[in-house]
Amino acid sequence: MVDVPFDTIAGIPAAEAPDVELYHPKSWWTRYVFSQDAKVIAIQYSITAMSIGMVALVLSWLMRLQLGFPGTFSFIDANQYLQFITMHGMIMVIYLLTALFLGGFGNYLIPLMVGARDMVFPYVNMLSYWVYLLAVLVLASTFFVPGGPTGAGWTLYPPQAILSGTPGQDWGIILMLASLILFIIGFTMGGLNYVVTVLQARTRGMTLMRLPLTVWGIFTATVMALLAFPALLVASVMLLLDRLLGTSFFMPTLVEMGELTKYGGGSPILFQHLFWFFGHPEVYIVALPAFGIISDLISTHARKNIFGYRMMVWAIVAIGALSFVVWAHHMYVSGMNPYFGFFFATTTLIIAIPTAIKVYNWVLTLWRGDIHLTIPMLFALAFIITFVNGGLTGLFLGNVVVDVPLSDTMFVVAHFHMVMGIAPIMAVFGGIYHWYPKVTGRMLNEALGRFHFWVTFLGAYAVFFPMHYLGLLGVPRRYHDIGETAFIPASAHDLNAFMSVAALIVGFAQLVFIFNLIWSLFKGKEAGGNPWGAASLEWQTPETPPGHGNWGKELPIVYRWAYDYSVPGAGRDFVPQNEPPARLSAQGAHP
Amino acid sequence: MSVIVLFMVGIAAIAGWWLSQQRLTAKPWLEEGVSVDLREESTASPQAAKIGLGVFLAVVGSLFALFISAYSMRMNMVDWRTLPVPALLWFNTGVLVLSSVALQWAYIAARRDDMDGIILGLLSGGAFAVTFLVGQLLAWRQLNAAGYFVASNPANSFFYLITAAHGLHVMGGLVALGRTAAKLWRGAEVKQVRASVELCAIYWHFLLLVWLVLLGLLTGWTDNFVDICRQLLS
Amino acid sequence: MAVAIILLLVAIASVVFHLFSPWWWTPLASNWGYIDDTITLTFWITGAVFVAVVAFMAYCVFRFRHKEGRQADYNPENKRLEWWLSVGTGIGVAAMLAPGLVVWHQFVTVPAGAxxxxxxxxxxxxxxxxxxxxxxxxxxxxxxxxxxxxxxxxxxxxxxxxxxxxxxxxxxxxxxxxxxxxxxxxxxxxxxxxxxxxxxxxxxxxxxxxxxxxxxxxxxxxxxxxxxxxxxxxxxxxxxxxxxxxxxxxxxxxxxxxxxxxxxxxxxxxxxxxxxx
The missing domain is CATH 2.60.40.420 (Cupredoxins -  blue copper proteins)
Known part of the structure; x- marks a missing residue:
């Protein structure tokens, strides 16, 4: 960065990218299907992710039916229950949340927010989506292969993942690993785009410290994902070889159903290290974009700049870096060297500090704001509650000795659903209600939206808050039926039934949301270019929805940060990032 | 896992250095007007492609660091029997070095607008790389013939796995190289391929570096280093 | 108004649920009472933080919700406040971590006579x-x-x-x-x-x-x-x-x-x- 006095260069015209750089679709096919336009790719990513997410949602209904009313539904047996939890977890974490935040929000928002015409490698970007789609199809195909999908749990721990005591041992696990490998390849293509676009394609004046926090979140998450996904790739490839070629990377000498196998000497713990070296950053890969989105929603709808922007940026970077040295807190009771516990408990609890700072800054942004309780704002508030709740229970599980009784119980299930299920989904919904008008030019229906919000938030909270207490009681996770167990009182079964009913209601509310998405596309209120009065660049496009190339003839010039709300002395309560300073426009220096 | 942690520390150092150049302590709300940063005037695609390659190399580096981590943890187990390294690997290494040299040649030629040099460099570089791959396959066959099967010992499994992963990356490089050559074939001018040639050369050098590290690992030269790494974390 | 009350109710309901929950850990049958104590301590600290954050949020929503003519404050940051909050958080975290690590040390140290x-x-x-x-x-x-x-x-x-x-x-x-x-x-x-x-x-x-x-x-x-x-x-x-x-x-x-x-x-x-x- 060169420190140039601002005034001397204020009159520089926008840097215009040569026209040849931009890809132009020539037919309907290349415009809407094999499109290289990041906005189209974003919508493709989002629709695919939400479709496969609906499958995972249905799986969760089936699981809740079984847990709430064990024995009532004869079509769900122990094997299927394990297959449901595995597919539900894998889809939600990787194929829905990761793909939606980075492939969906990232593709749509990065170019618009940094003032670029498109991603820097549009062709690779297109490939990324199609490889992702292939991964999703391979994953979905496991429902139809002999033996069904794998039931190894989303962590896919060997040895059981590839042994015959686990459902889906023949085809399910192989296709699951293949699908993961494809996903990682596809993601890497997309991820290179997001990173390089943020680094290279920012428009004139868009310094890093002027980026909206959404871009910071997605950018940091992408960098982390690029570095962490190889760990999953290595683990998947090695597990696949153990399964297909009979190597013994992870497989020790063991007896399978009374028969000694040919495996020997391998280390199941090695897999866990590799898996969680990916798996923990993955939590933040999902959380950081949510952090960014929530920051922008709160700031816009409270008409106030985000409080402590610099601290927010530093916290994102710090969390991103720290999240690579905490992975083994998932393995406190795995049988690894117990002395690792001291190190990983310490790093894990340290990461709570930057995370807490983010929470403080969100709520401090509300202080003395002008809070519009729009639907995105409601979702942002719900995000804070669920995230704080889930984050605080993380302090239980991160503190090694507290983790010992709670690990592998429903407490863990409740914790991670709250912190990386419900909270990020709140950010997704808030983001969709917020940016839908930019994407489609129409507002989502308000009444349906409020209904969707209240049912989803209160319902999900009613599912997962009480679940912690089942875990405290000692109910283990991944049990299709807790059965007759002396220490579990009958009331626990009632609680399970209550949670199941709540979960079903929440599930159906999502159908209302899907209906709203489709209905509003045709019948929604016309939105105009900037319905929320937002200052960041994506709302300043000449057309809504943004046209091909985003910015018309000239790229915008950025004169300020993304949070100039309620600036004293300004005419309105927001100043768009590309609005020239008053003294410049007065002089007419801007061409 | 210490190898990958060390790798990540390296990446973090680079990222930290870069971030330290970005005025992250600036107070953006006080700064109104246009400010210009270093990447001004360089948004054209070659620069972006180069940075893209850099990021990609970090990803590939992470991948191999993880393989090495897994290797160093697994080799600790009692059933590990180091396999004899086929002499052919030394020949292959030589060929890969030549391949890298040829690509460097092409890159230098591209900077001097020397079309013949580019073609010669690219073709010989490609040919050497193909020879390397064929040599690796032959090494596999030799090992197989000598009874070192992929599943018979983890050392063998890792040998096949790591060489295959490296070979796949060389093949990916050959695709990029082939596209550059095809551009030349269709009559592209030097300045149209200069960037691609440079990227190929960088990628080749990187793969050579990775190969040397892997070779050190497979032949046991780096055992001491691996031991030190292991002790760091356990 | 309704939103603020519901937010507050969520926090209150959570605390009430915690206090009156019949689902609680099983009666201890080993020497690891320290683990239970650490959990209880963690509940106190985290519970206080949860209630404080949600109550603050609910108050903001109640007090600063949009009305005709309201203008938000312009307040980009307050370094002192942020540092105080960070330090406070650090102390809270240390208060949970320190006993946790002490107990963990006992947990990994097997007595000679076992x-x-x-x-x-x-x-x-x-x-x-x-x-x-x-x-x-x-x-x-x-x-x-x-x-x-x-x-x-x-x-x-x-x-x-x-x-x-x-x-x-x-x-x-x-x-x-x-x-x-x-x-x-x-x-x-x-x-x-x-x-x-x-x-x-x-x-x-x-x-x-x-x-x-x-x-x-x-x-x-x-x-x-x-x-x-x-x-x-x-x-x-x-x-x-x-x-x-x-x-x-x-x-x-x-x-x-x-x-x-x-x-x-x-x-x-x-x-x-x-x-x-």
Whole structure:
């Protein structure tokens, strides 16, 4: 960065990218299907992710039916229950949340927010989506292969993942690993785009410290994902070889159903290290974009700049870096060297500090704001509650000795659903209600939206808050039926039934949301270019929805940060990032 | 896992250095007007492609660091029997070095607008790389013939796995190289391929570096280093 | 207004639920009361933070919700406030971490006098082994597992001859005696989980893991598997009986040793020997 006095260069015209750089679709096919336009790719990513997410949602209904009313539904047996939890977890974490935040929000928002015409490698970007789609199809195909999908749990721990005591041992696990490998390849293509676009394609004046926090979140998450996904790739490839070629990377000498196998000497713990070296950053890969989105929603709808922007940026970077040295807190009771516990408990609890700072800054942004309780704002508030709740229970599980009784119980299930299920989904919904008008030019229906919000938030909270207490009681996770167990009182079964009913209601509310998405596309209120009065660049496009190339003839010039709300002395309560300073426009220096 | 942690520390150092150049302590709300940063005037695609390659190399580096981590943890187990390294690997290494040299040649030629040099460099570089791959396959066959099967010992499994992963990356490089050559074939001018040639050369050098590290690992030269790494974390 | 009240109600309802929840941890039956204490401490700290954040938020929503003519404050940052909050958080975190690490240190330090007990998991049942008179357990190997040596004990190890093998039955422990539980598996991951003891640890095929505890309360406690181990994971049950020293010894007398068990099956064993290796 060169420190140039601002005034001397204020009159520089926008840097215009040569026209040849931009890809132009020539037919309907290349415009809407094999499109290289990041906005189209974003919508493709989002629709695919939400479709496969609906499958995972249905799986969760089936699981809740079984847990709430064990024995009532004869079509769900122990094997299927394990297959449901595995597919539900894998889809939600990787194929829905990761793909939606980075492939969906990232593709749509990065170019618009940094003032670029498109991603820097549009062709690779297109490939990324199609490889992702292939991964999703391979994953979905496991429902139809002999033996069904794998039931190894989303962590896919060997040895059981590839042994015959686990459902889906023949085809399910192989296709699951293949699908993961494809996903990682596809993601890497997309991820290179997001990173390089943020680094290279920012428009004139868009310094890093002027980026909206959404871009910071997605950018940091992408960098982390690029570095962490190889760990999953290595683990998947090695597990696949153990399964297909009979190597013994992870497989020790063991007896399978009374028969000694040919495996020997391998280390199941090695897999866990590799898996969680990916798996923990993955939590933040999902959380950081949510952090960014929530920051922008709160700031816009409270008409106030985000409080402590610099601290927010530093916290994102710090969390991103720290999240690579905490992975083994998932393995406190795995049988690894117990002395690792001291190190990983310490790093894990340290990461709570930057995370807490983010929470403080969100709520401090509300202080003395002008809070519009729009639907995105409601979702942002719900995000804070669920995230704080889930984050605080993380302090239980991160503190090694507290983790010992709670690990592998429903407490863990409740914790991670709250912190990386419900909270990020709140950010997704808030983001969709917020940016839908930019994407489609129409507002989502308000009444349906409020209904969707209240049912989803209160319902999900009613599912997962009480679940912690089942875990405290000692109910283990991944049990299709807790059965007759002396220490579990009958009331626990009632609680399970209550949670199941709540979960079903929440599930159906999502159908209302899907209906709203489709209905509003045709019948929604016309939105105009900037319905929320937002200052960041994506709302300043000449057309809504943004046209091909985003910015018309000239790229915008950025004169300020993304949070100039309620600036004293300004005419309105927001100043768009590309609005020239008053003294410049007065002089007419801007061409 | 210490190898990958060390790798990540390296990446973090680079990222930290870069971030330290970005005025992250600036107070953006006080700064109104246009400010210009270093990447001004360089948004054209070659620069972006180069940075893209850099990021990609970090990803590939992470991948191999993880393989090495897994290797160093697994080799600790009692059933590990180091396999004899086929002499052919030394020949292959030589060929890969030549391949890298040829690509460097092409890159230098591209900077001097020397079309013949580019073609010669690219073709010989490609040919050497193909020879390397064929040599690796032959090494596999030799090992197989000598009874070192992929599943018979983890050392063998890792040998096949790591060489295959490296070979796949060389093949990916050959695709990029082939596209550059095809551009030349269709009559592209030097300045149209200069960037691609440079990227190929960088990628080749990187793969050579990775190969040397892997070779050190497979032949046991780096055992001491691996031991030190292991002790760091356990 | 309604939104602020609902937000506040969520926090209040959470606290009320916590206070009146009939679902709470099982009565402790081991020395790990410190773990419970650490959890209680953590509940206090995190609960206070949760209520404070949500209440603050609800107040903001109530007080600063949009009205005609309201203008938000312009306040980009307040370094002092942010530092104070960070330091406060740091203190809170340290207050939870420090006792946690102290207790963890106890958890990983097995007292010298602890008796060893081996628990072996396999799909989907538990087996137990107690050292015999010599106080030492013999070696074992998954390769030796067979129909008449289901735990895979080494028949050539003199230490193992007098080991007491408990198959398809409950494990008994004497009250007040520290126990080092050695955990082993012959197929997949399992986790020997007795909620009342609080301690748990995965068992990994190919290696032996451990934890220790002292039973402090007599009674019969259920054993569950806490690490997904395949289709019948939920049915992998057993019982641990903690009893007074005298009753424990009476029980111990009735158990049979490895040598006795394999003596009965001499014929089968010979056949097995020619079968392996």
């Amino acid at each position: 008796t060893e007990v081996e628990v072996m998991g396999q799909q989907w049942q538990w087996s137990y082994r107690l050292p015999g008179k010599d106080g030492r357990l013999g070696t074992s190997d998954a390769r030796l597992v067979s129909a008449d040596n289901p735990m895979g004990l080494n028949p050539d190890d003199p230490n193992g001859k007098d080991d007491i093998v408990i198959q398809n039955d409950d494990l008994h422990l004497a009250i007040g005696k520290p126990v080092k539980v050695l955990l082993r598996s012959i197929d997949v991951l399992h986790d020997f989980y007795v909620p009342e003891f609080r301690a748990k640890m995965d068992m990994i095929p190919g290696s032996v893991t451990y934890y220790w505890f002292t039973p402090t309360r007599t009674g019969t406690f259920e054993v569950l598997c806490a690490e997904l181990c395949g289709a019948a994971h939920a049915q992998m049950r057993s019982k641990v009986v903690v009893e007074e020293e005298k009753e424990y010894h009476a029980w111990l007398e009735k158990q049979r040793t490895f040598a006795e068990l394999s003596g009965q099956r001499n014929v089968a064993k010979a056949a097995y020997k020619t079968g392996s290796e």
